């Protein structure tokens with residue numbers, strides 16, 4: 001159950017047709033990833049969505065895996081989960097920027113993706129953000145994907161309606 005710490009103010013969308021989500025998680029920090037997954041699964045369940053899950057080595061592989069799934073599978077949306085904690089080198093910037101940019105580009109190409117990849121300075125920041133009873137970023141990422149799915153379906157329906165206008 002999310003607390004006041006979360007920043008998700010929109011009500012979850014309701015669906016009259018089945019929704020299939022794919023969680024793509026990089027369990028670089030397994031305990032953090034498990035909490036993100038729990039939050040995402042809880043939100044998906046509230047919306048009545050079914051969930052599949054795949055794991056990739058790190059955050060950099062998440063957008064690539066989503067791209068593969070978008071080409072080869074039939075999910076309605078994707079939840080990207082992971083945790084990037086700053087180290088000694090500039091690799092942190094590469095991992096954060098390239099994973100988020102890849103996810104954004106896939107979204108602009110039409111994939112409904114919620115991004116729950118934490119980019120933090122230290123483990124303590126990650127823990128409170130991954131905690132479903134804390135900031136619940138995993139749940140928020142699932143909610144974001146669900147909102148985009150609902151939006152795409154609304155416009156698809158409206159477009160069909162326009163198509164039949166005499």
Ligand SMILES: Nc1c(NC[C@H](O)[C@H](O)[C@H](O)CO)[nH]c(=O)[nH]c1=O
Nearest residue numbers: 026028057058059060082083084085
């Ligand atoms: N340092 C973190 C990484 N690094 C690994 C990369 O994501 C990638 O798997 C590797 O460069 C091979 O392509 N990944 C995380 O998810 N979190 C980190 O903190």
Ligand SMILES: CC(=O)[C@@H](O)COP(=O)(O)O
Nearest residue numbers: 085087088089091092095
């Ligand atoms: C975010 C990273 O890639 C980081 O964990 C790698 O650590 P380092 O920068 O110390 O090599």
